[in-house]
Amino acid sequence: MLNNRIVIIGGDASGMSAASKVRREQPDREIVVFEKSQYTSYSACGIPYFISETVKDIEELVVRSPETFREKYNIDVRTMHLVLEVDTGNKRIRVLDKEKQQESWHEYDQLLIATGGTAYCPDIEGHNAENVFGISTLKSGLNIEHYIEEKKPKTAVIIGGGYIGLEMAEALLIRGLKVCLINRGKQVMNTLDPDMGEVISDAMRSLGVTLHLGESLVSFDVKNNCVSAVITDKQSIPADIVVLGMGTSPNTKFLQSSQIALGVKGAIKVDARMQTNIKDVWAAGDCTETLNLVSKQHTYIAMGTLANKTGVVAGSNIAGENLMFPGGVGTAVCKICSYEVARTGLLEKEIKKLGIAYVSAVIVSKTRAHYYPKSKDITVKLLAEKNSGRLLGGQIIGEEGAAKRIDVLATALTHNLTLQNIIDLDLSYAPPFSPVWDPVQTAARKLINEI
Amino acid sequence: MLNNRIVIIGGDASGMSAASKVRREQPDREIVVFEKSQYTSYSACGIPYFISETVKDIEELVVRSPETFREKYNIDVRTMHLVLEVDTGNKRIRVLDKEKQQESWHEYDQLLIATGGTAYCPDIEGHNAENVFGISTLKSGLNIEHYIEEKKPKTAVIIGGGYIGLEMAEALLIRGLKVCLINRGKQVMNTLDPDMGEVISDAMRSLGVTLHLGESLVSFDVKNNCVSAVITDKQSIPADIVVLGMGTSPNTKFLQSSQIALGVKGAIKVDARMQTNIKDVWAAGDCTETLNLVSKQHTYIAMGTLANKTGVVAGSNIAGENLMFPGGVGTAVCKICSYEVARTGLLEKEIKKLGIAYVSAVIVSKTRAHYYPKSKDITVKLLAEKNSGRLLGGQIIGEEGAAKRIDVLATALTHNLTLQNIIDLDLSYAPPFSPVWDPVQTAARKLINEI
Numbered sequence: 001m002l003n004n005r006i007v008i009i010g011g012d013a014s015g016m017s018a019a020s021k022v023r024r025e026q027p028d029r030e031i032v033v034f035e036k037s038q039y040t041s042y043s044a045c046g047i048p049y050f051i052s053e054t055v056k057d058i059e060e061l062v063v064r065s066p067e068t069f070r071e072k073y074n075i076d077v078r079t080m081h082l083v084l085e086v087d088t089g090n091k092r093i094r095v096l097d098k099e100k101q102q103e104s105w106h107e108y109d110q111l112l113i114a115t116g117g118t119a120y121c122p123d124i125e126g127h128n129a130e131n132v133f134g135i136s137t138l139k140s141g142l143n144i145e146h147y148i149e150e151k152k153p154k155t156a157v158i159i160g161g162g163y164i165g166l167e168m169a170e171a172l173l174i175r176g177l178k179v180c181l182i183n184r185g186k187q188v189m190n191t192l193d194p195d196m197g198e199v200i201s202d203a204m205r206s207l208g209v210t211l212h213l214g215e216s217l218v219s220f221d222v223k224n225n226c227v228s229a230v231i232t233d234k235q236s237i238p239a240d241i242v243v244l245g246m247g248t249s250p251n252t253k254f255l256q257s258s259q260i261a262l263g264v265k266g267a268i269k270v271d272a273r274m275q276t277n278i279k280d281v282w283a284a285g286d287c288t289e290t291l292n293l294v295s296k297q298h299t300y301i302a303m304g305t306l307a308n309k310t311g312v313v314a315g316s317n318i319a320g321e322n323l324m325f326p327g328g329v330g331t332a333v334c335k336i337c338s339y340e341v342a343r344t345g346l347l348e349k350e351i352k353k354l355g356i357a358y359v360s361a362v363i364v365s366k367t368r369a370h371y372y373p374k375s376k377d378i379t380v381k382l383l384a385e386k387n388s389g390r391l392l393g394g395q396i397i398g399e400e401g402a403a404k405r406i407d408v409l410a411t412a413l414t415h416n417l418t419l420q421n422i423i424d425l426d427l428s429y430a431p432p433f434s435p436v437w438d439p440v441q442t443a444a445r446k447l448i449n450e451i
Numbered sequence: 452m453l454n455n456r457i458v459i460i461g462g463d464a465s466g467m468s469a470a471s472k473v474r475r476e477q478p479d480r481e482i483v484v485f486e487k488s489q490y491t492s493y494s495a496c497g498i499p500y501f502i503s504e505t506v507k508d509i510e511e512l513v514v515r516s517p518e519t520f521r522e523k524y525n526i527d528v529r530t531m532h533l534v535l536e537v538d539t540g541n542k543r544i545r546v547l548d549k550e551k552q553q554e555s556w557h558e559y560d561q562l563l564i565a566t567g568g569t570a571y572c573p574d575i576e577g578h579n580a581e582n583v584f585g586i587s588t589l590k591s592g593l594n595i596e597h598y599i600e601e602k603k604p605k606t607a608v609i610i611g612g613g614y615i616g617l618e619m620a621e622a623l624l625i626r627g628l629k630v631c632l633i634n635r636g637k638q639v640m641n642t643l644d645p646d647m648g649e650v651i652s653d654a655m656r657s658l659g660v661t662l663h664l665g666e667s668l669v670s671f672d673v674k675n676n677c678v679s680a681v682i683t684d685k686q687s688i689p690a691d692i693v694v695l696g697m698g699t700s701p702n703t704k705f706l707q708s709s710q711i712a713l714g715v716k717g718a719i720k721v722d723a724r725m726q727t728n729i730k731d732v733w734a735a736g737d738c739t740e741t742l743n744l745v746s747k748q749h750t751y752i753a754m755g756t757l758a759n760k761t762g763v764v765a766g767s768n769i770a771g772e773n774l775m776f777p778g779g780v781g782t783a784v785c786k787i788c789s790y791e792v793a794r795t796g797l798l799e800k801e802i803k804k805l806g807i808a809y810v811s812a813v814i815v816s817k818t819r820a821h822y823y824p825k826s827k828d829i830t831v832k833l834l835a836e837k838n839s840g841r842l843l844g845g846q847i848i849g850e851e852g853a854a855k856r857i858d859v860l861a862t863a864l865t866h867n868l869t870l871q872n873i874i875d876l877d878l879s880y881a882p883p884f885s886p887v888w889d890p891v892q893t894a895a896r897k898l899i900n901e902i
Contacts (some may be wrong), residue, residue, distance in 0.1 A: 177783045305877065411863065433855055
């Protein structure tokens with residue numbers, strides 16, 4: 001069983017984490033990877049920093065090249081190959097060689113689907129115009145960079161106020177563009193509660209971003225395959241370039257005719273070992289569902305961390321081990337100019353939907369001792385179950401040193417800690433690093449009076 | 452019972468945390484605090500930053516003044532009052548009014564001892580010379596600052612390479628002094644394993660500190676109440692000023708004739724409610740023992756965080772609640788110039804002493820994505836129990852953004868997490884904050900192969 005052929009669809013974080021793990025465990029096993037682009041193992045999360053020219057060369061975002069995988073790892077990586085169909089009955093896949101424009105069938109003994117996700121856009125005229133950019137592959141990063149260099153756009157409209165929206169706003173501000181951002185919700189960052197989102201909306205305005213909140217994309221004005229304006233339900237906003245930040249969709253369309261079960265948002269259903277409903281077919285990364293450990297519900301979260309983790313778990317199991325991926329708690333962090341934003345766990349609206357009685361508190365503290373230079377404001381919001389005091393979620397906004405504090409809350413959520421547990425934690429303190437009560441503990445101390 | 456008189460000895464972190472907690476719960480209760488200095492509620496941890504002139508005014512280190520406690524909190528704070536004796540049989544204490552030089556007895560119904568700790572120095576000639584400085588009270592901070600201003604010392608000898616030694620080395624380097632540091636151990640920072648201590652020794656040398664490692668203080672050369680040289684077991688080192696960094700001793704000498712039980716290093720024995728062996732006598736902060744949650748042994752750890760926590764617990768219980776302080780895990784962090792040092796849990800030598808089979812690993816990673824500007828080296832060492840993989844300790848050295856990562860390990864230690872648990876944690880990631888695998892997880896991934 002373990003000397004058979006493993007085929008992996010997708011050569012980025014989860015696919016190559018799995019391939020590397022299999023190779024470590026099974027030096028002689030045949031591993032074939034089909035990757036639709038010319039790159040492997042790259043940091044899509046780094047693209048905004050390439051566009052802002054913080055990172056000068058896009059090759060810096062590549063962790064390991066196809067050549068490295070071929071030569072050092074003996075992994076048969078075939079770039080520019082797009083998988084069109086999975087035939088689980090005959091254990092084979094149909095693949096398009098994009099350079100030769102030839103299709104062929106390839107058999108597998110075990111298959112790992114690691115196709116990732118793509119920037120979502122509704123299927124309206126102009127969604128693939130030459131100045132409309134998603135930010136999900138290195139190619140998309142190169143495309144927008146080349147367009148900015150050649151066409152010198154002056155105004156950008158970002159559609160969506162999530163992580164990508166914020167990071168791209170920073171990048172385009174740095175490049176000197178006038179930046180507008182359209183957001184369906186009343187505040188940016190709908191992965192935070194609205195009261196915390198408001199803090200970020202205010203910060204973005206202070207950075208010079210024009211926000212159009214509570215507005216939705218309706219259509220594009222398109223001329224010569226180029227969008228000239230974004231039409232919302234309220235107005236028309238001129239745009240030299242358009243950036244899509246409306247979230248990520250799993251790349252699973254090619255599976256719709258297969259027997260592989262899809263779940264939330266069309267993401268692939270997997271068990272804790274990253275196996276699909278079909279024997280010998282595994283999936284990992286941004287094309288799969290994730291179990292939220294707080295809500296105990298399956299969700300869709302596209303995150304590089306989860307892609308790496310689930311890739312290793314899938315690879316281990318394909319190599320004959322028995323490793324489980326327990327799930328995530330929805331931790332995420334992003335930066336816009338000097339502001340840091342972090343979140344983990346559930347939002348108020350999610351807690352209400354689950355019917356859990358809860359309490360919440362917001363505090364403003366400092367990132368360092370109050371007297372220490374560069375001590376900055378940090379706002380922490382905690383949500384906890386009423387009576388038990390079990391932590392349900394945490395949100396942090398601040399300047400340098402604020403965001404990474406979310407990790408203690410993520411750890412607390414994963415292991416069902418209560419507010420008293422958080423207060424009791426022996427967290428580190430010295431004046432350059434924290435007030436004597438870390439801000440997450442200050443928030444817990446306030447909230448514990450409410451339960 | 453709850454309307455009787457509470458007397459608190461010591462007006463800093465733990466004493467005033469307790470006093471404030473009692474006041475919140477019992478608005479009318481009589482609370483008397485005897486404090487030997489003229490200050491209350493100050494950050495002793497901030498003194499090195501006052502000496503380096505990073506903090507301009509020592510008053511900035513005061514969180515709440517005696518006047519504030521008297522006027523806003525109705526707490527009878529008596530500064531410049533030194534408690535000389537506790538007579539638990541008659542529930543009274545003997546107090547010296549330092550200004551009037553008068554002694555008197557004061558009765559209590561409940562007593563809280565929160566006298567903190569003092570920089571340790573062996574009882575040798577010159578230990579209280581005018582240019583020998585401990586760093587444990589605001590007064591000691593003012594003393595050294597005045598001495599530097601007036602006498603313009605050129606060379607400093609720091610005795611001891613712990614937190615205070617490192618922080619004072621930074622402060623005195625900033626003030627332009629030539630700094631020597633004597634350390635008994637072969638590497639500085641004996642709260643880290645020697646291999647990690649070596650990294651800090653190298654860093655200190657690169658900053659221009661002359662290290663004399665494996666050398667012990669023997670005596671002082673004293674002239675006119677002034678130390679002119681520090682005599683070690685190997686040589687004589689000229690010194691214009693001497694800084695004591697040999698650790699902290701609990702201020703409990705005045706209790707030696709009492710019935711109150713003392714433990715490790717003479718620190719007061721307390722239960723989880725911060726009660727001593729004597730009814731109605733409580734203790735909190737740097738004068739007490741702390742239960743180490745990893746070794747399950749009582750230890751002596753002088754830390755502002757623990758002082759605040761145990762003060763709140765003592766105050767709650769004195770006010771009739773029932774709150775427990777579970778103990779600590781020995782988390783600490785400090786900065787020397789651009790270097791950050793953090794530790795939590797047990798050292799290799801402590802694990803060996805406990806007879807636990809263990810494994811260890813050291814990794815070097817980055818504080819941010821490898822391609823992100825200002826991504827710095829971070830070295831992480833983890834120690835875990837063999838077979839079970841339970842975390843036993845963690846040590847981190849790095850530059851900006853490194854140290855606070857210790858908090859995840861402190862949380863993991865407190866709740867008995869294993870290396871696999873740490874790998875599975877949904878920690879935050881974005882290129883400005885972390886590699887996709889946080890360095891603590893990279894260390895856990897390496898070490899899990901060893902168990």
